[in-house]
Amino acid sequence: MLKEAIYAREQEMLQLLERLVNQDSGSKYKKGVDAIGHMLRQKYEKLGFIVDVATEDVVGNHLIIRHKETVRPGIVIVAHMDTVFPEGTAKERPFTIKGSRAYGPGVIDMKASQVALLTALSALVEMGDEKSYSNVHIVLNSDEEIGSHKSKIVIENVALGKDYALIMEPARANGALVSARRGGGTYTLRVYGKAAHSGIAPEEGISAIEEICYKIIELQKLNGIEEGVNVNVGLISGGEASNVVSPYAEATIDVRITEPHQGTLIDKAVRKVCAKPHIEGTNIELVGGINRYPVIKNDKTESLLAHIREAGKEIGLAIEDVATGGGSDASFTSSVHVATIDGLGPVGGGAHSIDEYLDIPTLTERTYLLAKVIQRLSNKPAMTPVNYTI
Incomplete structure:
Protein backbone atom coordinates (compact mmCIF):
# COMPACT_ATOMS: atom_id res chain seq x y z
CA MET A 1 0.00 0.00 0.00
CA GLY A 183 35.35 18.34 6.77
CA GLY A 184 36.73 21.72 5.94
CA GLY A 185 36.34 25.44 5.87
CA THR A 186 36.94 28.62 3.93
CA TYR A 187 39.12 31.63 4.67
CA THR A 188 39.33 35.00 2.98
CA LEU A 189 42.75 36.66 3.06
CA ARG A 190 42.75 40.42 2.48
CA VAL A 191 45.95 42.42 1.99
CA TYR A 192 46.13 46.21 2.05
CA GLY A 193 49.02 48.09 0.45
CA LYS A 194 49.47 51.57 -0.97
CA ALA A 195 48.63 52.77 -4.47
CA ALA A 196 51.13 54.64 -6.61
CA HIS A 197 51.71 55.24 -10.33
CA SER A 198 54.03 52.48 -11.53
CA GLY A 199 55.74 54.78 -14.03
CA ILE A 200 55.91 58.10 -12.24
CA ALA A 201 56.45 57.14 -8.57
CA PRO A 202 56.67 53.37 -8.12
CA GLU A 203 58.84 53.80 -5.03
CA GLU A 204 55.88 55.38 -3.23
CA GLY A 205 53.72 52.28 -3.65
CA ILE A 206 53.43 49.13 -1.55
CA SER A 207 52.10 46.20 -3.57
CA ALA A 208 49.32 44.17 -1.99
CA ILE A 209 49.56 41.72 -4.90
CA GLU A 210 53.23 41.07 -4.23
CA GLU A 211 52.49 40.43 -0.56
CA ILE A 212 49.59 38.08 -1.27
CA CYS A 213 51.78 36.10 -3.69
CA TYR A 214 54.20 35.33 -0.87
CA LYS A 215 51.28 34.20 1.27
CA ILE A 216 49.80 32.00 -1.46
CA ILE A 217 53.09 30.14 -1.89
CA GLU A 218 53.30 29.51 1.86
CA LEU A 219 49.66 28.44 2.08
CA GLN A 220 50.02 25.94 -0.76
CA LYS A 221 52.97 24.38 1.09
CA LEU A 222 50.59 23.42 3.90
CA ASN A 223 49.34 20.56 1.71
CA GLY A 224 52.16 18.51 3.15
CA ILE A 225 51.40 19.28 6.78
CA GLU A 226 49.62 15.96 7.40
CA GLU A 227 48.04 13.22 5.29
CA GLY A 228 44.41 13.96 4.57
CA VAL A 229 44.81 17.74 4.77
CA ASN A 230 44.39 19.81 1.61
CA VAL A 231 44.73 23.55 1.12
CA ASN A 232 43.75 25.27 -2.10
CA VAL A 233 43.92 28.97 -2.90
CA GLY A 234 41.21 28.87 -5.51
CA LEU A 235 40.40 32.52 -6.11
CA ILE A 236 42.57 35.66 -6.21
CA SER A 237 41.79 39.24 -7.14
CA GLY A 238 43.33 42.65 -6.67
CA GLY A 239 44.74 45.79 -8.13
CA GLU A 240 43.23 48.78 -9.87
CA ALA A 241 45.08 49.04 -13.19
CA SER A 242 48.19 47.68 -14.86
CA ASN A 243 50.03 50.98 -14.28
CA VAL A 244 49.11 51.27 -10.60
CA VAL A 245 50.88 49.57 -7.70
CA SER A 246 48.08 47.53 -6.20
CA PRO A 247 46.61 48.86 -2.93
CA TYR A 248 44.46 45.78 -2.33
CA ALA A 249 44.44 42.05 -3.03
CA GLU A 250 42.25 39.18 -1.88
CA ALA A 251 42.46 35.40 -1.92
CA THR A 252 39.94 32.71 -1.01
CA ILE A 253 41.37 29.63 0.67
CA ASP A 254 39.58 26.26 0.72
CA VAL A 255 40.69 23.77 3.39
CA ARG A 256 39.74 20.06 3.60
CA ILE A 257 40.39 17.69 6.50
CA THR A 258 39.87 13.96 7.00
CA GLU A 259 40.18 13.59 10.77
CA PRO A 260 38.59 15.86 13.42
CA HIS A 261 41.91 16.81 15.07
CA GLN A 262 43.18 18.18 11.77
CA GLY A 263 40.78 21.11 12.03
CA THR A 264 42.76 22.66 14.89
CA LEU A 265 46.06 21.77 13.22
CA ILE A 266 45.38 23.41 9.88
CA ASP A 267 43.57 26.40 11.36
CA LYS A 268 46.61 27.19 13.48
CA ALA A 269 48.91 26.75 10.48
CA VAL A 270 46.86 29.03 8.20
CA ARG A 271 46.75 31.73 10.86
CA LYS A 272 50.50 31.48 11.43
CA VAL A 273 51.20 32.00 7.72
CA CYS A 274 48.94 35.03 7.65
CA ALA A 275 49.97 36.52 10.99
CA LYS A 276 52.80 38.76 9.73
CA PRO A 277 53.38 40.51 6.40
CA HIS A 278 56.45 39.73 4.31
CA ILE A 279 56.54 43.22 2.83
CA GLU A 280 56.85 46.10 5.27
CA GLY A 281 53.92 48.50 5.11
CA THR A 282 51.27 45.99 4.08
CA ASN A 283 48.42 45.05 6.39
CA ILE A 284 46.76 41.65 6.52
CA GLU A 285 43.24 40.60 7.47
CA LEU A 286 42.13 36.95 7.67
CA VAL A 287 38.50 35.93 8.18
CA GLY A 288 36.80 32.55 8.19
CA GLY A 289 37.77 29.19 9.59
CA ILE A 290 36.88 25.52 9.83
CA ASN A 291 33.11 25.28 9.52
CA ARG A 292 32.43 21.58 8.99
CA TYR A 293 34.09 18.70 10.76
Whole structure:
Protein backbone atom coordinates (compact mmCIF):
# COMPACT_ATOMS: atom_id res chain seq x y z
CA MET A 1 0.00 0.00 0.00
CA LEU A 2 2.82 2.43 0.79
CA LYS A 3 4.39 1.85 -2.60
CA GLU A 4 1.09 2.43 -4.38
CA ALA A 5 0.47 5.61 -2.38
CA ILE A 6 3.83 7.00 -3.51
CA TYR A 7 3.93 5.84 -7.12
CA ALA A 8 0.40 7.14 -7.71
CA ARG A 9 1.78 10.61 -6.94
CA GLU A 10 4.48 10.64 -9.61
CA GLN A 11 2.87 13.25 -11.84
CA GLU A 12 1.95 15.36 -8.83
CA MET A 13 5.59 15.11 -7.70
CA LEU A 14 6.88 16.24 -11.08
CA GLN A 15 4.46 19.16 -11.12
CA LEU A 16 5.67 20.33 -7.71
CA LEU A 17 9.27 19.82 -8.80
CA GLU A 18 8.66 22.03 -11.81
CA ARG A 19 7.30 24.80 -9.55
CA LEU A 20 10.29 24.55 -7.23
CA VAL A 21 12.89 24.49 -10.01
CA ASN A 22 11.30 27.43 -11.80
CA GLN A 23 11.59 29.53 -8.65
CA ASP A 24 15.14 30.83 -8.33
CA SER A 25 16.51 30.27 -4.83
CA GLY A 26 20.19 31.07 -4.89
CA SER A 27 21.69 31.31 -1.41
CA LYS A 28 22.03 35.09 -1.66
CA TYR A 29 18.56 35.61 -3.17
CA LYS A 30 16.54 35.77 0.03
CA LYS A 31 13.26 36.59 -1.69
CA GLY A 32 13.51 33.47 -3.84
CA VAL A 33 14.51 31.12 -1.02
CA ASP A 34 11.66 32.44 1.10
CA ALA A 35 9.27 31.81 -1.80
CA ILE A 36 10.36 28.16 -1.80
CA GLY A 37 9.87 28.09 1.95
CA HIS A 38 6.37 29.51 1.60
CA MET A 39 5.38 26.84 -0.94
CA LEU A 40 6.68 24.04 1.24
CA ARG A 41 5.25 25.48 4.44
CA GLN A 42 1.75 25.45 2.94
CA LYS A 43 2.17 21.82 1.87
CA TYR A 44 3.36 20.64 5.28
CA GLU A 45 0.67 22.54 7.17
CA LYS A 46 -2.01 20.88 5.04
CA LEU A 47 -0.65 17.54 6.23
CA GLY A 48 -1.01 18.54 9.87
CA PHE A 49 2.59 19.56 10.49
CA ILE A 50 3.58 22.55 12.59
CA VAL A 51 6.08 24.83 10.85
CA ASP A 52 8.22 27.17 12.93
CA VAL A 53 10.19 29.84 11.11
CA ALA A 54 13.70 30.88 12.10
CA THR A 55 13.92 34.30 10.50
CA GLU A 56 17.05 35.70 8.90
CA ASP A 57 17.87 39.20 7.68
CA VAL A 58 20.17 38.39 4.77
CA VAL A 59 19.72 34.74 3.77
CA GLY A 60 16.39 32.97 3.54
CA ASN A 61 14.45 31.90 6.61
CA HIS A 62 14.85 28.35 7.92
CA LEU A 63 11.87 26.08 8.61
CA ILE A 64 11.67 23.70 11.59
CA ILE A 65 8.89 21.18 11.05
CA ARG A 66 7.19 18.53 13.18
CA HIS A 67 3.75 16.96 13.17
CA LYS A 68 1.21 18.33 15.63
CA GLU A 69 1.09 14.88 17.27
CA THR A 70 4.87 14.74 17.71
CA VAL A 71 6.17 14.44 21.27
CA ARG A 72 9.65 12.93 21.23
CA PRO A 73 10.86 12.50 17.64
CA GLY A 74 13.85 10.23 17.20
CA ILE A 75 14.76 11.16 13.61
CA VAL A 76 16.09 14.48 12.35
CA ILE A 77 15.89 15.08 8.60
CA VAL A 78 17.78 17.95 6.95
CA ALA A 79 17.17 19.33 3.46
CA HIS A 80 18.32 22.68 2.09
CA MET A 81 16.18 25.02 0.01
CA ASP A 82 18.95 27.12 -1.54
CA THR A 83 20.89 26.53 -4.76
CA VAL A 84 24.11 27.93 -6.22
CA PHE A 85 22.33 29.68 -9.09
CA PRO A 86 21.71 33.47 -9.22
CA GLU A 87 18.41 35.19 -9.84
CA GLY A 88 17.31 34.85 -13.46
CA THR A 89 18.74 31.38 -14.06
CA ALA A 90 15.36 29.63 -14.02
CA LYS A 91 14.03 31.99 -16.68
CA GLU A 92 17.03 31.27 -18.89
CA ARG A 93 16.73 27.49 -18.60
CA PRO A 94 13.49 26.43 -16.91
CA PHE A 95 12.47 22.94 -15.87
CA THR A 96 12.39 20.55 -18.81
CA ILE A 97 11.96 16.81 -19.31
CA LYS A 98 13.91 14.95 -21.97
CA GLY A 99 13.34 11.23 -22.03
CA SER A 100 13.83 9.82 -18.52
CA ARG A 101 15.63 12.88 -17.20
CA ALA A 102 14.48 16.22 -15.81
CA TYR A 103 16.69 19.31 -16.10
CA GLY A 104 16.86 22.71 -14.48
CA PRO A 105 18.75 24.74 -11.86
CA GLY A 106 18.76 22.89 -8.56
CA VAL A 107 16.71 19.97 -9.88
CA ILE A 108 18.92 17.39 -8.15
CA ASP A 109 20.65 19.58 -5.57
CA MET A 110 18.25 19.47 -4.01
CA LYS A 111 14.73 20.33 -5.09
CA ALA A 112 13.96 16.74 -6.03
CA SER A 113 14.87 15.81 -2.45
CA GLN A 114 12.36 18.35 -1.14
CA VAL A 115 9.67 16.70 -3.24
CA ALA A 116 10.72 13.23 -2.10
CA LEU A 117 10.66 14.16 1.60
CA LEU A 118 7.27 15.85 1.41
CA THR A 119 5.77 12.97 -0.57
CA ALA A 120 7.15 10.27 1.73
CA LEU A 121 5.54 11.97 4.73
CA SER A 122 2.33 12.63 2.80
CA ALA A 123 2.04 8.90 2.03
CA LEU A 124 2.70 7.97 5.66
CA VAL A 125 0.01 10.41 6.79
CA GLU A 126 -2.43 9.01 4.22
CA MET A 127 -1.81 5.51 5.58
CA GLY A 128 -2.40 6.69 9.14
CA ASP A 129 1.09 5.60 10.22
CA GLU A 130 1.28 8.00 13.16
CA LYS A 131 4.22 6.21 14.74
CA SER A 132 6.31 7.03 11.68
CA TYR A 133 5.25 10.52 10.60
CA SER A 134 5.26 11.80 14.18
CA ASN A 135 8.81 10.49 14.72
CA VAL A 136 10.50 13.03 12.45
CA HIS A 137 11.81 16.51 13.13
CA ILE A 138 12.74 18.37 9.96
CA VAL A 139 15.05 21.29 9.23
CA LEU A 140 14.75 23.00 5.85
CA ASN A 141 17.63 25.46 5.76
CA SER A 142 18.48 28.22 3.35
CA ASP A 143 22.26 28.64 3.28
CA GLU A 144 23.84 25.21 2.81
CA GLU A 145 25.52 26.12 -0.45
CA ILE A 146 27.44 28.94 1.26
CA GLY A 147 28.47 26.99 4.34
CA SER A 148 25.32 26.92 6.53
CA HIS A 149 26.83 29.62 8.72
CA LYS A 150 23.42 30.81 9.88
CA SER A 151 21.60 27.47 9.99
CA LYS A 152 24.36 25.46 11.67
CA ILE A 153 23.12 26.24 15.18
CA VAL A 154 19.52 25.49 14.15
CA ILE A 155 20.50 22.07 12.80
CA GLU A 156 22.62 21.21 15.82
CA ASN A 157 19.90 22.24 18.27
CA VAL A 158 17.25 20.16 16.51
CA ALA A 159 19.61 17.19 16.11
CA LEU A 160 20.76 17.15 19.72
CA GLY A 161 19.55 13.99 21.44
CA LYS A 162 18.11 12.38 18.32
CA ASP A 163 18.84 8.75 17.46
CA TYR A 164 19.23 9.13 13.71
CA ALA A 165 19.95 11.83 11.13
CA LEU A 166 18.90 11.49 7.49
CA ILE A 167 20.46 14.08 5.20
CA MET A 168 18.67 14.62 1.90
CA GLU A 169 21.56 15.43 -0.42
CA PRO A 170 21.20 13.52 -3.70
CA ALA A 171 22.49 9.97 -3.94
CA ARG A 172 25.70 9.47 -5.89
CA ALA A 173 25.38 8.95 -9.65
CA ASN A 174 25.57 5.16 -9.12
CA GLY A 175 22.86 5.31 -6.45
CA ALA A 176 25.18 4.97 -3.46
CA LEU A 177 24.51 6.71 -0.16
CA VAL A 178 27.16 8.72 1.70
CA SER A 179 28.42 7.32 5.00
CA ALA A 180 31.48 9.54 5.48
CA ARG A 181 32.50 13.03 4.43
CA ARG A 182 35.58 15.16 4.75
CA GLY A 183 35.35 18.34 6.77
CA GLY A 184 36.73 21.72 5.94
CA GLY A 185 36.34 25.44 5.87
CA THR A 186 36.94 28.62 3.93
CA TYR A 187 39.12 31.63 4.67
CA THR A 188 39.33 35.00 2.98
CA LEU A 189 42.75 36.66 3.06
CA ARG A 190 42.75 40.42 2.48
CA VAL A 191 45.95 42.42 1.99
CA TYR A 192 46.13 46.21 2.05
CA GLY A 193 49.02 48.09 0.45
CA LYS A 194 49.47 51.57 -0.97
CA ALA A 195 48.63 52.77 -4.47
CA ALA A 196 51.13 54.64 -6.61
CA HIS A 197 51.71 55.24 -10.33
CA SER A 198 54.03 52.48 -11.53
CA GLY A 199 55.74 54.78 -14.03
CA ILE A 200 55.91 58.10 -12.24
CA ALA A 201 56.45 57.14 -8.57
CA PRO A 202 56.67 53.37 -8.12
CA GLU A 203 58.84 53.80 -5.03
CA GLU A 204 55.88 55.38 -3.23
CA GLY A 205 53.72 52.28 -3.65
CA ILE A 206 53.43 49.13 -1.55
CA SER A 207 52.10 46.20 -3.57
CA ALA A 208 49.32 44.17 -1.99
CA ILE A 209 49.56 41.72 -4.90
CA GLU A 210 53.23 41.07 -4.23
CA GLU A 211 52.49 40.43 -0.56
CA ILE A 212 49.59 38.08 -1.27
CA CYS A 213 51.78 36.10 -3.69
CA TYR A 214 54.20 35.33 -0.87
CA LYS A 215 51.28 34.20 1.27
CA ILE A 216 49.80 32.00 -1.46
CA ILE A 217 53.09 30.14 -1.89
CA GLU A 218 53.30 29.51 1.86
CA LEU A 219 49.66 28.44 2.08
CA GLN A 220 50.02 25.94 -0.76
CA LYS A 221 52.97 24.38 1.09
CA LEU A 222 50.59 23.42 3.90
CA ASN A 223 49.34 20.56 1.71
CA GLY A 224 52.16 18.51 3.15
CA ILE A 225 51.40 19.28 6.78
CA GLU A 226 49.62 15.96 7.40
CA GLU A 227 48.04 13.22 5.29
CA GLY A 228 44.41 13.96 4.57
CA VAL A 229 44.81 17.74 4.77
CA ASN A 230 44.39 19.81 1.61
CA VAL A 231 44.73 23.55 1.12
CA ASN A 232 43.75 25.27 -2.10
CA VAL A 233 43.92 28.97 -2.90
CA GLY A 234 41.21 28.87 -5.51
CA LEU A 235 40.40 32.52 -6.11
CA ILE A 236 42.57 35.66 -6.21
CA SER A 237 41.79 39.24 -7.14
CA GLY A 238 43.33 42.65 -6.67
CA GLY A 239 44.74 45.79 -8.13
CA GLU A 240 43.23 48.78 -9.87
CA ALA A 241 45.08 49.04 -13.19
CA SER A 242 48.19 47.68 -14.86
CA ASN A 243 50.03 50.98 -14.28
CA VAL A 244 49.11 51.27 -10.60
CA VAL A 245 50.88 49.57 -7.70
CA SER A 246 48.08 47.53 -6.20
CA PRO A 247 46.61 48.86 -2.93
CA TYR A 248 44.46 45.78 -2.33
CA ALA A 249 44.44 42.05 -3.03
CA GLU A 250 42.25 39.18 -1.88
CA ALA A 251 42.46 35.40 -1.92
CA THR A 252 39.94 32.71 -1.01
CA ILE A 253 41.37 29.63 0.67
CA ASP A 254 39.58 26.26 0.72
CA VAL A 255 40.69 23.77 3.39
CA ARG A 256 39.74 20.06 3.60
CA ILE A 257 40.39 17.69 6.50
CA THR A 258 39.87 13.96 7.00
CA GLU A 259 40.18 13.59 10.77
CA PRO A 260 38.59 15.86 13.42
CA HIS A 261 41.91 16.81 15.07
CA GLN A 262 43.18 18.18 11.77
CA GLY A 263 40.78 21.11 12.03
CA THR A 264 42.76 22.66 14.89
CA LEU A 265 46.06 21.77 13.22
CA ILE A 266 45.38 23.41 9.88
CA ASP A 267 43.57 26.40 11.36
CA LYS A 268 46.61 27.19 13.48
CA ALA A 269 48.91 26.75 10.48
CA VAL A 270 46.86 29.03 8.20
CA ARG A 271 46.75 31.73 10.86
CA LYS A 272 50.50 31.48 11.43
CA VAL A 273 51.20 32.00 7.72
CA CYS A 274 48.94 35.03 7.65
CA ALA A 275 49.97 36.52 10.99
CA LYS A 276 52.80 38.76 9.73
CA PRO A 277 53.38 40.51 6.40
CA HIS A 278 56.45 39.73 4.31
CA ILE A 279 56.54 43.22 2.83
CA GLU A 280 56.85 46.10 5.27
CA GLY A 281 53.92 48.50 5.11
CA THR A 282 51.27 45.99 4.08
CA ASN A 283 48.42 45.05 6.39
CA ILE A 284 46.76 41.65 6.52
CA GLU A 285 43.24 40.60 7.47
CA LEU A 286 42.13 36.95 7.67
CA VAL A 287 38.50 35.93 8.18
CA GLY A 288 36.80 32.55 8.19
CA GLY A 289 37.77 29.19 9.59
CA ILE A 290 36.88 25.52 9.83
CA ASN A 291 33.11 25.28 9.52
CA ARG A 292 32.43 21.58 8.99
CA TYR A 293 34.09 18.70 10.76
CA PRO A 294 34.38 15.25 9.14
CA VAL A 295 31.54 12.76 9.18
CA ILE A 296 33.23 9.60 10.43
CA LYS A 297 31.86 6.16 9.64
CA ASN A 298 31.56 4.52 13.06
CA ASP A 299 29.53 1.82 14.82
CA LYS A 300 26.45 4.08 15.02
CA THR A 301 26.71 4.79 11.30
CA GLU A 302 27.05 1.10 10.52
CA SER A 303 23.95 0.31 12.58
CA LEU A 304 21.89 2.97 10.79
CA LEU A 305 23.23 1.84 7.43
CA ALA A 306 22.18 -1.73 8.25
CA HIS A 307 18.60 -0.58 8.81
CA ILE A 308 18.64 1.33 5.51
CA ARG A 309 20.00 -1.71 3.70
CA GLU A 310 17.23 -3.85 5.17
CA ALA A 311 14.65 -1.30 4.04
CA GLY A 312 16.22 -1.36 0.59
CA LYS A 313 16.13 -5.14 0.49
CA GLU A 314 12.40 -5.07 1.26
CA ILE A 315 11.78 -3.03 -1.88
CA GLY A 316 14.33 -4.81 -4.09
CA LEU A 317 17.00 -2.11 -3.91
CA ALA A 318 20.64 -2.95 -3.09
CA ILE A 319 22.17 -0.15 -1.02
CA GLU A 320 25.84 0.73 -1.38
CA ASP A 321 27.68 3.46 0.51
CA VAL A 322 30.73 5.61 -0.22
CA ALA A 323 32.90 8.27 1.37
CA THR A 324 33.21 11.65 -0.36
CA GLY A 325 35.41 14.71 -0.10
CA GLY A 326 32.55 17.19 -0.35
CA GLY A 327 30.93 18.81 2.67
CA SER A 328 27.29 18.96 3.73
CA ASP A 329 25.02 19.52 6.72
CA ALA A 330 25.76 15.93 7.74
CA SER A 331 28.77 17.39 9.56
CA PHE A 332 26.53 19.21 12.01
CA THR A 333 24.36 16.24 12.98
CA SER A 334 27.43 14.02 13.20
CA SER A 335 29.22 16.55 15.40
CA VAL A 336 26.51 16.23 18.07
CA HIS A 337 26.99 12.44 18.03
CA VAL A 338 23.90 11.45 16.04
CA ALA A 339 24.17 8.46 13.70
CA THR A 340 24.15 10.11 10.28
CA ILE A 341 23.67 8.92 6.70
CA ASP A 342 23.68 11.31 3.77
CA GLY A 343 22.66 11.02 0.13
CA LEU A 344 19.09 9.88 0.76
CA GLY A 345 17.72 11.95 -2.10
CA PRO A 346 17.04 10.78 -5.67
CA VAL A 347 19.75 10.01 -8.22
CA GLY A 348 21.04 12.48 -10.74
CA GLY A 349 24.16 14.33 -11.77
CA GLY A 350 25.75 17.54 -13.01
CA ALA A 351 25.00 19.39 -9.79
CA HIS A 352 25.92 23.09 -9.88
CA SER A 353 26.20 23.07 -13.68
CA ILE A 354 24.03 23.81 -16.69
CA ASP A 355 23.71 20.06 -17.23
CA GLU A 356 22.22 19.29 -13.80
CA TYR A 357 19.67 16.50 -14.08
CA LEU A 358 17.41 14.10 -12.20
CA ASP A 359 16.89 10.48 -13.21
CA ILE A 360 13.08 10.60 -13.05
CA PRO A 361 12.47 6.92 -12.16
CA THR A 362 14.52 7.39 -8.99
CA LEU A 363 12.24 10.15 -7.75
CA THR A 364 9.56 7.65 -6.72
CA GLU A 365 12.04 4.88 -5.99
CA ARG A 366 14.02 6.92 -3.46
CA THR A 367 10.86 8.41 -1.99
CA TYR A 368 9.65 4.88 -1.32
CA LEU A 369 13.01 3.98 0.22
CA LEU A 370 12.89 7.06 2.47
CA ALA A 371 9.39 6.23 3.67
CA LYS A 372 10.42 2.63 4.40
CA VAL A 373 13.49 3.84 6.31
CA ILE A 374 11.37 6.18 8.44
CA GLN A 375 8.98 3.31 9.14
CA ARG A 376 11.76 0.92 10.07
CA LEU A 377 13.53 3.38 12.37
CA SER A 378 10.24 4.34 14.01
CA ASN A 379 9.28 0.80 14.89
CA LYS A 380 12.32 -0.13 16.94
CA PRO A 381 13.21 0.93 20.52
CA ALA A 382 14.76 4.36 20.81
CA MET A 383 18.50 4.38 21.46
CA THR A 384 18.37 7.24 23.96
CA PRO A 385 15.68 9.35 25.66
CA VAL A 386 15.01 12.52 23.71
CA ASN A 387 13.98 15.85 25.22
CA TYR A 388 11.98 17.75 22.63
CA THR A 389 12.97 21.40 22.22
CA ILE A 390 13.14 23.84 19.36
